[in-house]
Amino acid sequence: MTVLAALTIDDAMTFEELFLLEYNRVANVALRILGDRAAAEDVAQEAFASFARRRLRIGDGSRGWLCTAAVHGALNELRSRRRRDTRERTVVRLEGRPIAADPFDAVALEQTREAVREAMKRLPERSAELLSLRYAGLSYREIAVALRLDEAQIGTLLARAQSAFRKELDDERAR
Amino acid sequence: MNEHDEAFDARAAYARYLATRARRPNRAPWYLGAGLAAASVLAIVFAAPIGSVAQSFLTIFQPKQFVAIDVSSMHAKNKLLPALSDYGTFAAVPPAATARPASVAEASRFAGFRVLAPASVPDQVGTAHVYRATKATANAFRFDAAIARKSVARTGHALPPMPPGIDGTKVTVAVGPMVETIWGSARAAFGGRGTSDAALRGDGLVIIQSRAPVVRSSGASLADLEAYLLAMPGISPDLADQIRAIGDPSSTLPVPIVGTKQSAHPVDIGGAQGLAIGDNTGIGAGVLWQRDGFVYAVFGSLTQDQVVAIATGLR
Numbered sequence: 001m002t003v004l005a006a007l008t009i010d011d012a013m014t015f016e017e018l019f020l021l022e023y024n025r026v027a028n029v030a031l032r033i034l035g036d037r038a039a040a041e042d043v044a045q046e047a048f049a050s051f052a053r054r055r056l057r058i059g060d061g062s063r064g065w066l067c068t069a070a071v072h073g074a075l076n077e078l079r080s081r082r083r084r085d086t087r088e089r090t091v092v093r094l095e096g097r098p099i100a101a102d103p104f105d106a107v108a109l110e111q112t113r114e115a116v117r118e119a120m121k122r123l124p125e126r127s128a129e130l131l132s133l134r135y136a137g138l139s140y141r142e143i144a145v146a147l148r149l150d151e152a153q154i155g156t157l158l159a160r161a162q163s164a165f166r167k168e169l170d171d172e173r174a175r
Numbered sequence: 176m177n178e179h180d181e182a183f184d185a186r187a188a189y190a191r192y193l194a195t196r197a198r199r200p201n202r203a204p205w206y207l208g209a210g211l212a213a214a215s216v217l218a219i220v221f222a223a224p225i226g227s228v229a230q231s232f233l234t235i236f237q238p239k240q241f242v243a244i245d246v247s248s249m250h251a252k253n254k255l256l257p258a259l260s261d262y263g264t265f266a267a268v269p270p271a272a273t274a275r276p277a278s279v280a281e282a283s284r285f286a287g288f289r290v291l292a293p294a295s296v297p298d299q300v301g302t303a304h305v306y307r308a309t310k311a312t313a314n315a316f317r318f319d320a321a322i323a324r325k326s327v328a329r330t331g332h333a334l335p336p337m338p339p340g341i342d343g344t345k346v347t348v349a350v351g352p353m354v355e356t357i358w359g360s361a362r363a364a365f366g367g368r369g370t371s372d373a374a375l376r377g378d379g380l381v382i383i384q385s386r387a388p389v390v391r392s393s394g395a396s397l398a399d400l401e402a403y404l405l406a407m408p409g410i411s412p413d414l415a416d417q418i419r420a421i422g423d424p425s426s427t428l429p430v431p432i433v434g435t436k437q438s439a440h441p442v443d444i445g446g447a448q449g450l451a452i453g454d455n456t457g458i459g460a461g462v463l464w465q466r467d468g469f470v471y472a473v474f475g476s477l478t479q480d481q482v483v484a485i486a487t488g489l490r
Contacts (some may be wrong), residue, residue, distance in 0.1 A: 014274070014307065015273070016189060019185065019188075019189050020186065021185075022187060023178075023183060023189070024180065024182065024183050027183040031181060037183075041183065042182075044188070045188065045192055045195065046192065049192070049195075050235035077358070166290050
């Protein structure tokens with residue numbers, strides 16, 4: 001993973017190589033928003049398919065493009081999804097995933113994740129994009145290219161997005 | 176990468192990707208160098224239908240020469256052609272296998288033909304280069320009147336009525352194998368979408384060698400097909416006239432240029448007639464030609480003379 005993450009995307013890379021290099025990152029972008037591995041993989045698949053359909057050249061903007069496509073896909077999926085019972089989803093998702101030794105810790109972690117997703121859903125789209133791309137490990141420059149923003153603004157915009165996110169998260173936890 | 180990231184099986188995901196795409200009608204099956212991709216699209220949209228009435232699968236198009244057509248009129252008005260998927264379906268074809276051979280010999284083995292190398296390249300390009308090879312692939316498109324009717328209903332854009340003879344006609348485009356030899360930044364040479372101005376300043380060079388694409392048709396009235404496609408919304412009368420004026424449409428590949436930004440003129444490449452495309456914006460220049468069943472293209476962030484010299488020196 002570390003080795004892959006360090007690789008840069010160059011122009012001579014094939015689509016297959018791009019897919020293998022970036023899939024994990026793109027799927028995790030969607031997973032952070034959706035909290036559901038299967039749905040995240042669907043979103044990641046669609047992001048790559050969309051990249052191929054548009055016949056985009058492979059280059060250093062590809063990572064940002066794919067991650068942004070995943071953010072949009074995941075937010076759309078989240079918004080169109082009917083809200084199901086949180087508890088039921090938590091139980092289902094915990095099956096087969098030993099993320100914490102203590103089941104109470106596991107539920108607490110899951111509830112935090114759920115709160116994060118709910119907060120993300122209510123954020124303005126641009127803020128959700130910025131945060132998702134930053135959490136995906138993209139540099140300020142990559143984010144600026146992907147979202148067509150001035151690189152010099154990214155720090156300020158991220159700070160604002162983070163503060164808006166914290167407020168939404170506090171509200172969500174207070175519910 | 177984030178330490179909280181979960182691990183996904185990218186290889187399994189890629190296998191799933193290929194399997195899913197193979198089952199679906201593929202709207203964009205051409206994973207090719209930008210020049211040839213544009214040429215293939217043009218071949219199917221413009222050149223393929225031109226010819227006589229054929230009763231079975233006939234070769235109706237194989238490029239022997241290139242001619243520039245000025246698409247400024249469409250560019251200026253920002254007009255878009257209807258997507259092919261608005262009036263037909265692509266056969267499910269998985270993406271062609273690609274490789275990054277380490278040497279010209281390896282590239283030749285992968286492609287099944289001898290890959291030519293330039294005698295020399297300008298200093299500013301440097302010596303480091305990579306190869307990208309793509310196996311042969313064939314894409315089939317079937318005209319479907321029912322889909323055309325549906326897309327009219329969906330988009331509200333008028334399409335010309337599809338004549339009965341065209342409905343069901345299948346056109347295949349066989350392309351590759353193809354080898355690209357790439358110096359510097361490929362983006363610099365192609366100036367494709369998603370590239371920043373900074374990337375375009377680099378000195379890049381791409382040499383493409385591909386078996387000439389072949390377009391075949393399953394039949395129907397091809398004259399009607401031409402009339403049908405040239406009547407599509409988005410094709411200006413000026414552009415339709417330029418295409419109708421092509422002397423030998425079964426072997427001439429129209430190459431779209433934006434006349435306000437690019438210029439094109441015939442050029443001799445070791446006895447073969449090529450088409451040199453210069454870009455007045457200073458981004459670069461390119462040349463396309465055909466010889467012995469191969470289509471060649473050289474594009475670079477170089478001058479027209481440098482590009483032609485590289486093309487002439489290929490051995």
